[in-house]
Amino acid sequence: MLQAESQRHSRSWSIARRLFGISLLLILVQAMGSSVVTTQLRRHFFHEFLENTLSRQIVSSYNVISDRLDQLSVEEAYACCSLEDYRNWLDGLSFENGKVGLIIGEAGLQATRDADRFYKTSELSGYAKETIASVSGFKINASDNEAPLAVKAVKLPGGPETGFYVYMRPVYSMPLVRTLVQIKMVSELVLMLLLALALLVSLRLIFRPVRRIQSELSGIELNHLERADLSSRDRPREFQPLLQEFNAMVERLRRSSADQKQFASTISHEFRTPMTVISGFIQSVLNRDNDLRRQSRDALILANQEVLRLNRMLSDLLDLSRADNNQLKLRQEPFDCLKSLHDSFNLAKITHPNNNFSLHVHSDASPIWAIGDVDRLTQCLHNLVGNAVKYSAENSTIELHLNQHEGNIVISVVDHGQGIPEDQHEIIFQRFQRAEGVILHRGDSSSGLGLSIVQTLMKGMGGNVHVESHIGIGSRFVLTLQQTEI
Template identity: 50%
Template structure:
């Protein structure tokens, strides 16, 4: 609408400008034509009666125009019964067809004035006046280029500037109008972009103050959020219940298996091997349920992660002890480059142990059975870094971000025979590290290995 209004305004402005120009130049040319007109009329007055009766031929017209000298593109010509004769200036500036067009427009116009090619740089104003001898004598036609006039140029520049100011004003008005119109949409988009599974209870958008056009859409959005919240709560409750309910029988099963293995000295080798496999699978399933429970607690904002000073060396030693027991076939080596005991970090000791367990467990799964896994710790004045290095298959570069998402595994990477992965381990690590105010990252090269780095803030305590 604003653009259409701008076009209409410019069209009206152009029409008014042309009307003003016509009136202004008509007055100017009416004054300026008097000088050449007087010269021609004086020559007509000097004709004898016989010459006046025989007048006028083209030679007479040339004689009348001979003493008229004009500058700045101005020109005169005479059009009468003998035809059209142009002055020297007119012949040099315009061809005969164009001069005939000027004469026709000027003589046929009601006020004997015409603007020709007004919208172009070659625009001219033409004024026609009858000579004193009557219609048989003819008309004097005065031609003047418009844009050679200093006043007209000044007016043209003023008009151009005014149109530019008008367009800029309309653009500013359009920008302000769009800003005002789109402000509610931007606000709604911002709120929608922040909706997450764990903040659905605050995702509802109030309808008060919203434009009437948006309210039906926002009402449907709020209904959708309510449905999603119910579904999410049911899903979270299901995961939490399953995790709790399964852990108790798994603990009992694992306890009985351990009891049989520890007390049955004369157990058959095949039976013992089967029980060891069952115990390992029970342990793996128990860890998977523990991961699901942690994720469920995090989704329900019930996961409690401490942010307090703790000795991270003790956590590293505990993680090494647990993983060496779980993976006896691999060499897991711990090296400390800090040479500081204790080494204090900000976070949660149990969470760091779990993160290191997950990283070392992954390193074992994706490496050769007898390969070495290195845990290296170092730091600077601000942070402490825990590096878990393996010499396994490596991860493609385009998969390095994907592996930290839930239930995702890197494509083209295979587990050792007999091992399995739920795709939860690294998402658990990322969630726990971010809850402690830290981070996790990876550097990897296919066929060489991977190095996962945990970063925690250093404590001065």
């Protein structure tokens, strides 16, 4: 048993651990993806693309300076190079929006016009020397307080005295850098959306057992507790105690229900025989003794009526107990429901002579065949007619109707009594329940089982029963059975 318990727990899993693990994994993947994307974009745009861009932009001004160097005479070449020479080579070159060109060499540093508006000489010298010292001759100089500068340095023709031509421009003025920022933001947003989607899918997969348990719980019926156990196999470990407690509760309910059903069945069986004996004895006394005083005879008649009522109640309890245990046997065979209705009509007139009964058959067919149990249909009609008599005034008319509708036989019992409140239409079909606010005649009583028996029998025959009622107008109880042809 311990081994089985160990195996069962080994097949369970922790929903909390899975949720934590998946969330952590997704966060790490998102962070790594964002870092890789950012690094690659920065490397590509800030280095490769900007370097190529500056290499193209520096060509025209570099060619101007190179041409001017080529035009130097021999004497000028020997006398080269001074800051005045640098200034002459840069003469006419002009840049905007913070772009600067400069020559730096043995003679010093000379920048293009208006360079001092944007940068100090020391700053220009520092940027130029750092770029010249780099392997590629390209560098991005950035600080927290200043906009980044892209700097490109190219050696001018000649010896070291001619120096380097350096071209620089602010990076923020480039539309491509703004595009870079937008791409970065969009990429991170997409990654976050993908993360949220992946997390949502993961959570749906993780909580699938919860939905499965919910579905199983919604399918449990009180009368079928033998199928109410919930399997704990392959369920989250957090649910194991809950499932065990639920199954234990179901077992307790099952035992309690079985005890109640057994009690009702036993009581019904054990009481019916003495009730029959008592009723028979009272009938014998009433039939053979003509010398009874009127008061004694009335008392015996009342006692016999109560015995018969109790016997009917026991029969109803026994039928309900059998239905609960799936032991109620109902025939499913064709029968002439028109004949059954006529028999019930004639029986009602004999049983209740103080009421008026009318029969209305809304069909020219004869016989009219239905599927079910003819004896149980008679029992249902007897119960409905009895209720109609109880809740109607004396001499009132009680109607029995038969219709054919969409392949069904529809039988209605209509009274013109007190009526039933609309909020009580479902309750009256429950066991031991009566409609509130409805008054019985003096001397009448109700066990609250009759309509429950009718509903149980009609469902067992594949039909149904419902009520249509209005206060002060009356009630219509409708029985529906499947029609057939022979």
